[in-house]
Amino acid sequence: MALHPLIENFRQAGQGQVFAFFDELTPEAQRHLLAEAAEFDLAEIARLTATLLAPGAVAGVNLAGLAPAPYEPLPTQGGDAAAWAAAKATGEAALRAGRVAAFTVAGGQGTRLGYDGPKGTFPVTPLKQKPLFQVFAEKIRAAGIRYGRPLHWFIMTSHQNHAATVTFFEERSYFGLDQGRVHFFRQGRMPAVDFSGRILLETKGTIALSPDGHGGSLRALERSGALDLMQREGIDTLSYFQVDNPLVRCVDPAFIGWHVLRGSQMSSKMVPKAYAEEKLGHFCTQDGHLVVVEYSDLPMAMQRETTADGQLRYLAGSIAIHVLDREFIRRVARGGAGIELPFHRADKKIPTVDAAGQPVKPEKANGVKFEMFVFDALPFAENPLVIETSRADDFSPVKNAEGVDSPQTCRDDQLRQFARWLRAQGARVETDPTGRPVAGLEVSPLFGYDEDSFAEAWKKHSPPPAVSDGLYLS
Numbered sequence: 001m002a003l004h005p006l007i008e009n010f011r012q013a014g015q016g017q018v019f020a021f022f023d024e025l026t027p028e029a030q031r032h033l034l035a036e037a038a039e040f041d042l043a044e045i046a047r048l049t050a051t052l053l054a055p056g057a058v059a060g061v062n063l064a065g066l067a068p069a070p071y072e073p074l075p076t077q078g079g080d081a082a083a084w085a086a087a088k089a090t091g092e093a094a095l096r097a098g099r100v101a102a103f104t105v106a107g108g109q110g111t112r113l114g115y116d117g118p119k120g121t122f123p124v125t126p127l128k129q130k131p132l133f134q135v136f137a138e139k140i141r142a143a144g145i146r147y148g149r150p151l152h153w154f155i156m157t158s159h160q161n162h163a164a165t166v167t168f169f170e171e172r173s174y175f176g177l178d179q180g181r182v183h184f185f186r187q188g189r190m191p192a193v194d195f196s197g198r199i200l201l202e203t204k205g206t207i208a209l210s211p212d213g214h215g216g217s218l219r220a221l222e223r224s225g226a227l228d229l230m231q232r233e234g235i236d237t238l239s240y241f242q243v244d245n246p247l248v249r250c251v252d253p254a255f256i257g258w259h260v261l262r263g264s265q266m267s268s269k270m271v272p273k274a275y276a277e278e279k280l281g282h283f284c285t286q287d288g289h290l291v292v293v294e295y296s297d298l299p300m301a302m303q304r305e306t307t308a309d310g311q312l313r314y315l316a317g318s319i320a321i322h323v324l325d326r327e328f329i330r331r332v333a334r335g336g337a338g339i340e341l342p343f344h345r346a347d348k349k350i351p352t353v354d355a356a357g358q359p360v361k362p363e364k365a366n367g368v369k370f371e372m373f374v375f376d377a378l379p380f381a382e383n384p385l386v387i388e389t390s391r392a393d394d395f396s397p398v399k400n401a402e403g404v405d406s407p408q409t410c411r412d413d414q415l416r417q418f419a420r421w422l423r424a425q426g427a428r429v430e431t432d433p434t435g436r437p438v439a440g441l442e443v444s445p446l447f448g449y450d451e452d453s454f455a456e457a458w459k460k461h462s463p464p465p466a467v468s469d470g471l472y473l474s
């Protein structure tokens with residue numbers, strides 16, 4: 001019998017092992033394996049093997065000509081208050097005109113948190129235990145009401161968590177959002193390979209596939225038709241954030257306004273690094289481009305460098321909040337003309353099968369996963385822009401089960417934010433020295449989702465509610 005052309009291609013590319021057990025599979029399992037094998041580009045795998053797996057390929061990034069990137073400081077940090085006010089007004093106008101959509105990348109595997117289920121379903125608020133997705137849904141709904149234009153929300157899932165994510169929204173009636181404006185799509189996958197570039201099987205009939213990184217979101221936006229939908233709806237600006245950060249301003253008018261006024265194609269928020277060793281990427285310039293250099297790639301001596309006034313020289317930390325132009329995304333997604341989002345290698349323990357088809361659970365890294373990072377699009381953007389944000393009002397991710405960036409630290413940061421909003425309105429709130437209220441509190445995003453909207457809602461309350469344990473403002 002003639003060999004299936006795909007199998008022939010794999011053999012010719014030196015990847016015949018993918019079909020080593022093909023004859024043992026049921027016809028349905030064979031179809032499944034062929035479908036998986038058709039998902040990715042063998043030439044791309046060969047290129048990545050040649051560039052990322054060759055001896056000496058892990059030499060690290062090129063640091064020549066690297067310098068700290070400039071950024072727009074907050075008015076409280078010496079920035080131009082009038083320019084920030086103008087940016088905010090511009091952003092609000094864009095929101096009122098329906099030009100902006102929200103975008104959450106939720107395709108990660110969340111291994112560090114170790115939670116069973118899509119990370120967006122993780123309960124995160126201090127009193128009501130609202131899941132991450134609900135926090136964003138309510139912020140997005142409230143912003144739509146505030147600006148008189150309900151927002152579209154794009155959510156990128158993975159093959160692994162797609163069905164569970166959609167079901168979660170369906171079972172909860174989309175948290176009050178218009179279902180027609182919530183759009184789910186899956187990101188792409190890449191096969192894992194061993195250290196010589198041979199694609200690994202997960203079982204006899206499945207390839208070891210994993211999500212292609214948050215940078216895969218740009219390709220997935222194009223491939224899924226999301227960009228066309230945006231175009232039809234008159235949306236030209238996408239507000240990008242990660243699924244693990246409930247503090248994020250999902251659509252921040254000042255940020256959107258800066259992006260629009262500067263004619264930027266991709267803009268990013270920074271926070272000053274809290275200490276030299278903090279694990280954040282660094283905004284830098286190199287050869288006239290804006291780049292992010294990961295903490296693992298910037299030598300510690302450089303991370304510790306200080307300026308004459310004692311401040312960290314590489315101060316601007318990336319918190320993965322961006323605004324992107326629709327047509328810029330399309331250009332990067334299509335690639336060509338010198339534009340290509342690079343893949344990075346991550347050495348991992350990859351469950352696989354041995355030559356006899358028996359399962360192998362490796363004790364140490366046995367192969368490589370390939371991932372793209374969204375910030376690698378920055379060097380291709382015209383007029384890229386970095387603005388400062390206050391960490392307390394934009395960034396407290398849930399990454400780990402315990403310790404830094406954990407559910408506990410995130411709850412505490414939410415509580416501190418609620419306390420600040422209340423105090424700014426003159427409410428009496430008892431706090432500990434870190435600003436965390438002694439009482440348990442929660443503010444629903446539907447009441448207030450930032451300081452301004454909270455202030456407006458508070459002023460409508462007469463008399464204002466007393467702050468006591470268990471206060472839930474909704």
Ligand code: UTP
Nearest residue numbers: 105106107108109110111112211213214242243
């Ligand atoms: P992280 O880098 O924190 O990875 O993702 P992760 O997979 O969620 O968690 P770990 O490293 O396994 O513990 C940052 C953001 O990028 C998304 C995640 O869902 C999260 O919002 N992401 C990451 C994707 O959407 N796709 C990916 O392939 C990787």
